[in-house]
Amino acid sequence: xxxxxxxxxxxxxxxxxxxxxxxxxxxxxxxxxxxxxxxxxxxxxxxxxxxxxxxxxxxxxxxxxxxxxxxxxxxxxxxxxxxxxxxxxxxxxxxxxxxxxxxxxxxxxxxxxxxxxxxxxxxxxxxxxxxxxxxxxxxxxxxxxxxxxxxxxxxxxxxxxxxxxxxxxxxxxxxxxxxxxxxxxxxxxxxxxxxxxxxxxxxxxxxxxxxxxxxxxxxxxxxxxxxxxxxxxxxxxxxxxxxxxxxxxxxxxxxxxxxxxxxxxxxxxxxxxxxxx
Amino acid sequence: xxxxxxxxxxxxxxxxxxxxxxxxxxxxxxxxxxxxxxxxxxxxxxxxxxxxxxxxxxxxxxxxxxxxxxxxxxxxxxxxxxxxxxxxxxxxxxxxxxxxxxxxxxxxxxxxxxxxxxxxxxxxxxxxxxxxxxxxxxxxxxxxxxxxxxxxxxxxxxxxxxxxxxxxxxxxxxxxxxxxxxxxxxxxxxxxxxxxxxxxxxxxxxxxxxxxxxxxxxxxxxxxxxxxxxxxxxxxxxxxxxxxxxxxxxxxxxxxxxxxxxxxxxxxxxxxxxxxxxxxxxxxxxxxxxxxxxxxxxxxxxxxxxxxxxxxxxxxxxxxxxxxxxxxxxxxxxxxxxxxxxxxxxxxxxxxxxxxxxxxxxxxxxxxxxxxxxxxxxxxxxxxxxxxxxxxxxxxxxxxxxxxxxxxxxxxxxxxxxxxxxxxxxxxxxxxxxxxxxxx
Numbered sequence: 001x002x003x004x005x006x007x008x009x010x011x012x013x014x015x016x017x018x019x020x021x022x023x024x025x026x027x028x029x030x031x032x033x034x035x036x037x038x039x040x041x042x043x044x045x046x047x048x049x050x051x052x053x054x055x056x057x058x059x060x061x062x063x064x065x066x067x068x069x070x071x072x073x074x075x076x077x078x079x080x081x082x083x084x085x086x087x088x089x090x091x092x093x094x095x096x097x098x099x100x101x102x103x104x105x106x107x108x109x110x111x112x113x114x115x116x117x118x119x120x121x122x123x124x125x126x127x128x129x130x131x132x133x134x135x136x137x138x139x140x141x142x143x144x145x146x147x148x149x150x151x152x153x154x155x156x157x158x159x160x161x162x163x164x165x166x167x168x169x170x171x172x173x174x175x176x177x178x179x180x181x182x183x184x185x186x187x188x189x190x191x192x193x194x195x196x197x198x199x200x201x202x203x204x205x206x207x208x209x210x211x212x213x214x215x216x217x218x219x220x221x222x223x224x225x226x227x228x229x230x231x232x233x234x235x236x237x238x239x240x241x242x243x244x245x246x247x248x249x250x251x252x253x254x255x256x257x258x259x260x261x262x263x264x265x266x267x268x269x270x271x272x273x274x275x276x277x
Numbered sequence: 278x279x280x281x282x283x284x285x286x287x288x289x290x291x292x293x294x295x296x297x298x299x300x301x302x303x304x305x306x307x308x309x310x311x312x313x314x315x316x317x318x319x320x321x322x323x324x325x326x327x328x329x330x331x332x333x334x335x336x337x338x339x340x341x342x343x344x345x346x347x348x349x350x351x352x353x354x355x356x357x358x359x360x361x362x363x364x365x366x367x368x369x370x371x372x373x374x375x376x377x378x379x380x381x382x383x384x385x386x387x388x389x390x391x392x393x394x395x396x397x398x399x400x401x402x403x404x405x406x407x408x409x410x411x412x413x414x415x416x417x418x419x420x421x422x423x424x425x426x427x428x429x430x431x432x433x434x435x436x437x438x439x440x441x442x443x444x445x446x447x448x449x450x451x452x453x454x455x456x457x458x459x460x461x462x463x464x465x466x467x468x469x470x471x472x473x474x475x476x477x478x479x480x481x482x483x484x485x486x487x488x489x490x491x492x493x494x495x496x497x498x499x500x501x502x503x504x505x506x507x508x509x510x511x512x513x514x515x516x517x518x519x520x521x522x523x524x525x526x527x528x529x530x531x532x533x534x535x536x537x538x539x540x541x542x543x544x545x546x547x548x549x550x551x552x553x554x555x556x557x558x559x560x561x562x563x564x565x566x567x568x569x570x571x572x573x574x575x576x577x578x579x580x581x582x583x584x585x586x587x588x589x590x591x592x593x594x595x596x597x598x599x600x601x602x603x604x605x606x607x608x609x610x611x612x613x614x615x616x617x618x619x620x621x622x623x624x625x626x627x628x629x630x631x632x633x634x635x636x637x638x639x640x641x642x643x644x645x646x647x648x649x650x651x652x653x654x655x656x657x658x659x660x661x662x663x664x665x666x667x668x669x670x671x672x673x674x675x676x677x678x679x680x681x682x683x684x685x686x687x688x689x690x691x692x693x694x695x696x697x698x699x700x701x702x703x704x705x706x707x708x709x710x711x712x713x714x715x716x717x
Contacts, residue, residue: 029433030596158549161452161572166582171436175454176549243547243570 004058007051012106014044015079019099026096026172034092038083041099045083048076048102064134067265071109073135075102077142085146091182093174097149129204137197137222141257143190144229148254150183151247158244180242183250191229198222218264225256278615279339280413282372283346283364284324284331287386290363298353298360300325302399308352309409315344320414322404324379326396328386333376335413342366370609373417377601380425382434389434389590394425413615417608424604432596437586441469442476444579445553449477449521452549452572460484462519464512465526466494469555471501473523478502486519488512490526516541516550523553524560531562538565545570553579610678617677620686621670623695628662 018041025031052072056063063069082098085091157173160166173179201219202212213219232249235241285298300308300323312321312332319336334345346364350357367375378384380397401418404410410418429435438444446456453459461477463470466489474485485504489495492508499506507515516522516538526532533552538561542550552573554561559575566573636655639646646654669689676685689695 030431157451158570158572161448162566164574164578164581166448166585170451173451175450176452177454239546241546243549245569246547 004051004054007047007054008106008110011044011048011051012103012110014040014047015099015103015106018044019096019103022092022095022099026093026169029168037092037095038086041079041095042083044099044102045076045079048072048079048106052076062131062135064131064138066112068109068112070134070138071105071112074138074142075105075109077139078102078105078145081142081146085182089178089182091174091178093153093172093179094146094149097152098146101145101149129200129207133197133200133204136193136200140190140192140194140197141261143186143193144225144254144257147183147186147190147250148257150179150186151250154179154183154247155244155251180247183247184236184242187229187232187250187253191226191233194222194226194229198226218260221256221260221264225253225260228253228256278335278413278612279337279341279368280333280335280372280417280612281339281342281345281366281368282331282333282375283342283349283366284329285360285363285365286329286331286384289365290360294355294359294363295327295330297355298325298330298349299327300330300352302403305400305403306407309404309407311352312345312348313409315348316341320411321345321409322400322414322418324397324400326393329379329384331379333372333414333417335411339368342368370605370612373421373608373612374601374605376417376421377424377604380421381428381597381601382425383428383594383597383601387439388587388594389429389436390439391429391435394422394429397425398422413612416611420604420608424600427600427604428597431600433593434590434597436593437589438583439586440583441555441576441579442473444582445473445521445523445574446476446480448553448572448574448582449482449551450480452551453520456480456482458483459520460486460518461521461523462486462488462515463498464488464522464524464532464560465528465556466491466498467525467527467555470523470525471498473525473553473555474498474502477521482521486515488515513537513541517544519550520548521551521553523555525555526560528556528560529558531560533561533565535562535564535568538571539568542568542571555579613678613682614674615677616682616686617674620673620677620689620695623690624669624673624693625662625666627693627695628666632658632662 018037021032021037021040025034025037052063055069055072059069063073078098079102082094086095153173154176157170157176157179160170160173161176174182201222205214206212228249232246232253235249236246285295287295290298305323305325308323309321312323312334313319316336319334319341321335322333324331324333330349332345332349334341346366347357349364350360375384376397380394382389382391382393385393397418401410401422405415405418438447449456449459456477459482461474461482461484463474463485466487478485485499485502486507487495487499487502487504488507488509488511489498490509492506495506495509498504512532516533524533538550547570549570549572552561552565552571554573554575557576561573561575565571632655636651636658639654640651673686673689676682676689679685
């Protein structure tokens with residue numbers, strides 16, 4: 001077993017423990033203090049980063065070009081953005097969600113058949129846009145995942161308030177306004193990076209295959225995702241709408257992200273297929 | 278040393294007696310001065326709130342307790358018969374334990390309330406600033422304040438809401454987060470509504486709107502909070518502006534219907550609207566709560582939150598008791614250790630006296646010894662005393678913190694013919710009830 005496998009195992013264990021403590025804090029008292037959860041997650045993030053560095057040193061390219069690498073990379077971005085939010089804004093309710101999401105992505109990555117040379121890497125050599133296209137798209141997925149988590153917290157909290165069930169969970173979920181705003185900001189960031197991803201993808205496609213857009217399933221679904229979030233931002237910024245339906249729209253957007261990222265990658269053969277083409 | 282607390286609280290005394298024994302903050306230092314004059318060598322502190330008046334005193338013996346009690350009666354102008362059966366008195370580690378319970382909020386009328394810790398702190402800073410506390414009460418009260426904080430951070434004892442208006446504030450915060458940019462609208466000028474607004478403004482809510490059927494009363498109330506008064510028929514449009522609406526009118530029928538609120542919600546574009554309906558009968562139609570992004574809490578809902586929170590806090594009492602037991606044990610260990618000090622001092626003095634006497638004899642008999650030789654002999658004698666005393670001193674310290682300390686220390690004194698200055702070697706651990714007052 002190589003050092004990268006050991007580190008990956010440690011990362012999984014640390015995220016798992018952090019998830020348990022974050023969940024514990026929301027559901028049962030007394031619970032270990034927050035700094036324990038944050039500290040363990042931070043250690044997980046560090047060993048996760050080490051795994052990524054070692055893996056890219058071995059493969060001599062950035063960890064973006066197959067599903068294993070992209071899952072590893074996206075999970076890391078997700079955990080890193082969350083820890084930044086927790087540190088900066090003191091929002092801790094998404095800790096369990098993010099740890100579990102990162103854990104799930106890493107577990108899925110481990111289950112991937114390794115060493116498949118996808119067409120992406122070959123195509124990548126033709127264009128400087130490839131790295132920006134993939135990294136930016138993956139960062140947008142991480143942002144949308146956080147927005148989804150925030151909207152989920154919103155809808156949950158509003159449900160508890162409506163039903164007048166004001167237990168421990170209610171107390172540990174953030175105020176509606178806080179998560180509403182967080183979802184909005186994460187969608188903004190995700191929308192920007194997704195736009196960059198789509199534009200650079202078109203540029204890359206032009207240099208690799210000679211046309212900007214070919215209605216490949218991934219392209220189509222990325223566009224649908226983009227339109228859903230554009231719709232959300234439109235009603236939110238221009239119309240000033242917020243609340244329950246706005247947050248449901250954020251969750252719908254994330255369903256599109258999942259289709260774009262997973263369903264298209266696994267089950268549809270096309271230019272973007274990670275399963276070989 | 279004798280440590281005692283003498284006082285009464287909401288459990289042992291009715292309100293009219295508590296009022297008579299209340300020592301107001303302004304008179305605190307003067308009262309402490311009088312109390313101190315009873316025994317200049319003692320320490321004293323007064324904790325007086327609307328639910329309790331307690332005197333903590335520390336003196337060489339328990340003889341002063343009666344004087345403290347008499348002083349309290351005289352100062353407050355009550356007779357012994359009046360307070361008979363209502364005053365309690367606890368001594369030694371029981372006094373410390375009592376104070377820890379008070380500071381942790383489990384001796385309060387409303388379990389876990391936070392004000393008492395501030396009141397303990399205030400009583401302590403006032404007394405220590407005037408020099409009324411010393412070697413015993415300073416560490417005791419510092420520990421008590423630490424216990425109060427520990428109880429509230431390590432258990433749920435301080436969590437949740439304590440009154441209708443604090444539930445309203447808590448809920449408003451869990452919807453809007455920071456209240457600084459929020460607008461509160463109060464419909465109807467009632468006492469309860471005013472209290473809720475006061476709490477909301479205290480929690481940071483900056484903008485207040487008031488409406489009432491009688492406009493003048495709306496204007497008066499608005500003026501008090503720097504708010505704006507609105508005519509009653511502008512209620513519907515005001516719903517679009519306000520985030521928190523408190524209704525407290527005496528109307529027979531609901532004054533806000535689903536259609537009115539639905540119209541406001543369209544204008545608000547999904548921005549949450551929080552209703553606190555403290556009126557009976559209700560001012561807000563029951564169907565309003567079914568609208569999206571609208572949260573309606575009536576008086577029963579708020580009351581239920583308070584009850585649930587109180588149950589939670591009561592469930593936390595066991596955890597607080599454990600903390601108090603632990604802290605009381607550590608205080609008792611330290612406090613009893615103090616009793617070893619006079620015995621150890623007496624023992625050392627006894628041995629030093631023997632050494633001095635013998636050295637004087639030696640100087641008379643052995644004139645040929647040089648001063649250097651005598652110094653060497655004296656130093657050797659000191660070393661012998663130190664070595665002999667070493668183990669007994671450790672044992673005496675252990676005895677003093679053991680259960681049978683009084684007997685053991687008396688044996689030590691008897692064994693070495695020591696006569697400690699403090700004649701009163703009786704242990705003062707038992708709580709002495711004055712009359713039949715009290716029971717926890």
